[in-house]
Amino acid sequence: MLKYISLLLITAIALVSCSKLVPPEPAPEEVLAGTVPGLTQAQEKEHLVGDAFFGKVFGTADGLGPVFVQTTCSNCHVGNGKGHPSTMVTRFGNNQGSAFDYLNNKGGAQLQPRAIAGYVPEYLPSEANVITRRLAPIVMGLGYIAALSDQSILANADSADLNGDGISGRPCYVDPSSFFIPQSFHIPNNGKYIGRFGKKAEKVTLLDQVVFALKQDIGITSDFDPQDIFNPLSGNFTGDQVADPEVSSYVVNSLVFYMRTLKAPERRNAEDPDVKEGEKLFGQIGCESCHKPDHVTAVSDIEALSNKTFHPFSDFLLHDMGPALDDGYPEGGAASNEWRTPALWGLGLAETTQGGKMFLLHDGRATGIEQALSFHGGESQNARNAFFTLSETQRKQVIKFLMSL
């Protein structure tokens, strides 16, 4: 008996000390990883292939550069979440009053401040009188956004503000890429299509965004865009030593599949009474006019994404956000003061991928939610004012709600 008890005791001690040494696994809703529910086993496998490419560090032998910003997707989209200001991308141009020059012959529009050995990195040319910075966004749940029909995006648009609420979200029409293949739910307008990805909604599809990221952020050419970027400021036009295209469409398509099949961030504490009150207030003070909670996807070739309701808190439309957020940089179909409403899901986990502190808005200038709201102007001025006239308790409830997303 004594022997038995001491054995139990030893086991108990071992268990206690184990639990001290090994931190408990975080719950699924606490991490920005995992797949959309309902994928087939084959799709789960394909997701893992893309996951590996997303984390792959490209080196000189892979065709990195010759000029680049970072060596891997996941340096910027840390743990599939928001990035840190230290990895922001910089874009620049020359505003000539009536025209805007993206200074393509001077290394524009995006700065690649690093280069492989033996090559010259870019620097900002003296002609750049507009410089803008962009923080990497969360990349969870994008498959749902990609599966929305243009019709459902247009349903929330009110370009001429006919309902008189001071908010005139408009779709961003852009020229499609040379490799764009429209789906049945895309609605063209004079040869242009609605952009839905990127902070100014300048990319129509995830494929556009991934091909762009490979080339402009990492200096990797692909079947879709086989021309390397050189630094025109270097006077040396030889690129890296790897033949183009540096990755095949298999790599690109795997990355796109990975982006399509990362699950949407899951809510935490949704039933907390303060969170529920905050959610109500969020609707009452007009945040929902842009940060639209509910959307339903169209039919998708990935069954798990077909006819699904999801809650990104965005309308994917452009809004004039006023002078404080005007970055002086028009892009795609968006004016310099216009931004696409960002999805708010995952906000409560931002700190976990941003080094323990939050950095919000397109350039990470706000270190908290109240500060992000203090920059809301233009079409969002009324909602912002309504927020700041709430009682302190109510403001805390709105913030608690946002932190549950």
Ligand code: HEC
């Ligand atoms: C140097 C940092 C950096 C790297 C590296 C990078 N990204 Fe990004 N990514 C960004 C930024 C910044 C944006 C916002 C771009 C904009 O608004 O124009 C973005 C946007 C995106 C978006 C659109 C998200 C949305 O909500 O609209 C996707 C998808 C994406 N990146 C995927 C990738 C993939 C895949 C890779 C690797 C091939 C990659 N990114 C590499 C910084 C980076």
Ligand code: HEC
């Ligand atoms: C007119 C449309 C509009 C309204 C109304 C609006 N927002 Fe926004 N919101 C935006 C846009 C656009 C941005 C991105 C601006 C930028 O990045 O510079 C944004 C950014 C944010 C962010 C930062 C997100 C991030 O990931 O960096 C938060 C938080 C936010 N809004 C909350 C709210 C709340 C709360 C309200 C109501 C008081 C509200 N917004 C009202 C359009 C709107």
